[in-house]
Amino acid sequence: MKMEKEFSAETRNNDLDSLGKTVFDAVIIGGGITGAGCANILSQIGLKTILLEKGDFASGTSSGSSKLIHGGLRYLDQGKLGLTRNLLKERNYLLGHTDLVTPVEFRILTGPGSWKPWKIRLGLILYKILGGKNRFPAFHKNPGIYGSGIDGYFTYMDAKANDAELVIYNIVSAHNSGSVCLNYASSESISSVNGEYRIDVRDVITGKRHTVNGRTVINAAGPWAAEIMKMAGLSFSEKFRLSRGIHIIFRKDDLNTDSALAFRSPIDGRQIFIIPWEHVTVIGTTDTFVETPDNFSVPDNEVEYLLKSAEYVVGKLDRHKIIGTYSGIRPLYGEGETPGEISRDFSIVSRNGFISVLGGKITDYRRVSRSVAIETAKHLGLKVHVKGLPAINYRREEHGDIYRHILKYECPLYPEDVIRRRTGSELFDPDGRDEEMAEIQKLFKDALKEGVPVDKRPDS
Secondary structure (H helix, E strand, C coil), X not given: CCCCCCCCHHHHHHHHHCHHHCEEEEEEECCCHHHHHHHHHHHHCCCCEEEECCCCCCCCHHHCCCCEECCCHHHHHCCCHHHHHHHHHHHHHHHHHCCCEEEEEEEEEECCCCECHHHHHHHHHHHHHHHCCCCCCCCEECCCCCCCCCCEEEEEEEEEECHHHHHHHHHHHHHHCCCEEECCEEEEEEEEECCEEEEEEEECCCCCEEEEEEEEEEECCHHHXXXXXXXXXXXXXXXXXXXXXXXXXXXXXXXXXXXXXEEECCCCCCEXXXXXXXXXXXXXXXXXXXXCCCCCCCCXXXXXXXXXXXXXXXXXXXXXXXXXXXXXXXXXXXXXXXXXXXXXXXXXXXXXXXXEEEECCHHHHHHHHHHHHHHHHHHHCCCCCCCCCCCCCCCCCCCCCHHHHHHHHCCCCCHHHXXXXXXXXHHHCCCCHHHHHHHHHHHHHHHHHCCCCCCCCCCC
8 A cells, every 4th residue: 555645725725836837648527436537547557647626526426326336237137248247347356455345235125016036036147157256046035024015035245335435545546646636626618729638727715717738638527528528619429318316314223124125116117225324224216317417406206206115115114214315417328218228338439639438337437447548548649558457545544533634635625525525424424423523623623723725614
């Protein structure tokens, strides 16, 4: 593990002041998992790289997922064996190379209102062959804890991770390898001058303008990818669509299950997950087309859909005991009448060194990053070796003052950046998050007194 370099608010301000002195090999727009992975791999192969994110790192889709690192068992039902194989390969790598990703046992429920046992058995056999991590599937009868429409279940293993934390670790790894990574830095315009790109960047904190020059631009903006292409004067395919997924959160005392559950909603047959996570249980997700990438609303009808779907399995739930909700916007690239019909694979569109990543999943971020690295190197006339990359070379301090460590090495600018996207307690520790927030707010105030340029404005 490499020694950490300071990566704080002061680091960010110094990097902003130095922007005009460098022509970067790659300018990455978007600080979610795709942008973070690309910054990590490009810096690790020696390219001068900068990442620009208009909010905090992981503040979009990459903190709004179901937190699963998985092969997508349902993709087998769609005949997408290649996609499932690739996702399982990446899942296995992450399980073996970072403790951020941990195994989780699922019970996949069968019965008249869910999947047929023979179909699940066949699917899990394929899952084992492609991924190599599961036992031969054995059927277990419903022990009486699930609804009458469930006759039993099979068990299988997948993985889960705090999605935002995985982004942060890749960002810090990129920084440690020499990449400039700027949060709260909004790309306002993109132009091409003498074969290079010029990006006008606004510091969201101060409003000050900066210019970034680069030989290539990597559009890793996820749901905002089409907007970035428009900004650069490029057209984009109508096959690029957006889908919103929402999640609802209960305390474990109000919805406790020993294993994670996967089942089909009796309402429309979509796959639903119920996943224990630290002090809470999460139910998700919906899959609804939306027109704009900023539509992170959580509609009442979608909350009701998840409640009714879950009640079919676990019995009556009290809506008033929902302690939190969140949503994410999936960037999809493909054809289909419904979001579920559109492929979850990624596509790369490259035009004169402007490289756009369309679609993809958090599980697949390393494969996406390698493809982008090869395409970037091709435009620059370089040959690169990307096997085994990107690698995470950062590990958070486990002892001592964890919050001071985060402030110094993970570049949060607001207390909310810590509690939501560094530790995850806002979602996963309802009884401890207020105390944690108070401690972090005090730390930020102390940092300001010491002259550390951390903005004290609360994040919206």
